[in-house]
Amino acid sequence: MKRYRLSRQIALSMGMVVVIAILMVFVGSFIFYTFYLTWFPPPPGPPPVLPEGPDFALIAVFLLVGLAIAIRVALGLARRILAPLNSLAESARKIAAGDLTARAAAGDRSLGETAQLVDDFNAMAQRLQDVAEAMASWNAATAHELRTPLTILRGRLQGLTEGVFAPSDDLLRNLLSQVEGLSRLVDDLRIVTLSDSRRLEVRLEPTDLAMEVSQAVDAMRPALTEAGFSIEMIVQPATLSCDGTRLRQALLALLENARRYAMPGRIKVLLRPEKSGITLSVEDEGPGLSSEFAPLAFDAFTRAEPSRSRQFGGSGLGLSVVRAIAEAHGGRAQYRTSLAGGSIFEIVLPIGSARPAET
Known part of the structure; x- marks a missing residue:
């Protein structure tokens, strides 16, 4: 003009x-x-x-x-x-x-x-107008996700007080599992909310990414093996100034996402240093994401298969947390389809672009 x-x-x-x-x-x-x-x-x-x-x-x-x-x-x-x-x-x-x-x-x-x-x-x-509509949708989705575990907790606790349920180790473990699920959900909500307001900060320090990846895979290996997955790791030595705890959390979210949605088979975890940065990816054997859903995969509260998410206790926040952590490091999270038709979720981290946390 x-x-x-x-x-x-x-x-x-x-x-x-x-x-x-x-x-x-x-x-x-x-x-x-x-x-x-x-x-x-x-x-x-x-x-x-x-x-x-x-x-x-x-x-x-x-x-x-x-x-x-x-x-x-x-x-x-x-x-x-x-x-x-x-x-x-x-x-x-x-x-x-x-x-x-x-x-x-x-x-x-x-x-x-x-x-x-x-x-x-x-x-x-x-x-x-878009922000107001997104806020209303966000509040409704948050209330929906919090309602289920709170309803379970209230019902079980009320049953205990009225004598309907007898105290047992299994019941207490179930209640503790619901509380832990609520804690994870609240933490995920906090991360995504801080990221949307560009206030999510990370603590930068030289980190052995290969060790962080190995620890995350070892933590998820029993659950993945039980679900019928085998893990292949191709991890090259890499050191980067980043928040290792946050990146380990992002990798755990990607592995958990594969456990819920991918077909049992091989999961390939790749850590590849490059000149411009480092790529961390998780590849499964399918079925992959539809072309309609793929652009929305990293949005909060989106699910490709809501029925499976409910079966495994998903909240639709896992991939949005991955994107939030990647962006807090100045990088990005992206999805692409593998040659075999599976999903490849990648975290691309540039060197020296993260926002340091205030102390």
Whole structure:
């Protein structure tokens, strides 16, 4: 978009008024004096130095006509300028009153600055509406995820107090499992929320990533083996200034995601140093993500198969936590399909891009 359109139009409009006034004075004076001198010839002798009565009358007429033209041009330009500004003010009042769907009309788009102002306002209003809708959806999803474990806890505890259930080690372990699930859910929510507000910070220190990867795989190996998976590790030595605990948490989330959704088979964990950074990936043997769901895989509370997530206790936050941790290190989380049709989830970490935590 060209800049300074409004100022140029104002200058052109005022210049047009001046040109019209000059032409009126020149042409009008020529015509007036032609007829005047024909009907009223001047007396013999030198012409008067100062204007006389007819001259003042002519100047007054031209001033009035020029003033009328200037007022008409100014009013037309003012209407064109004020129309989008009035629309913007009215939309701002509606948004302040709670109507986030209100939008302003740009009107005459030849007025570049006002049109750009209205476009920016509408973009801001749309962003505000999107944030409000996302917040409402987030609150509803959070309440839904918290309701199930809380309902279970309340029911079991109420059964204990009323004597419906007899205290036992299995029952207490089940209650403890629900509490641990709530703790993980709250921690995941905290990480994702801090990431969305760009306040998730990491503690940077030189970290042996190969050791962190090995520890995470060893922690998940029993559960993966029980679910019918075998693990292949291709881990090259790599040291990076990063938050090892957070990265281990991200890898655990990727392995847990594979346990829930992938077909039993081989899981390949790869740590590959490169010149620009380090890539950590988890590859399974399928079935992979659909083309419709793949772009949403790292969004909070999204699930490719809700029934399986409920079966394994998923909250839809695992991959969003992975993305949050990757972005806190200045990197990114991404998905692609393997040559065999399986899923490859990658964490790409650049060197020296993470945001250090405040102490």
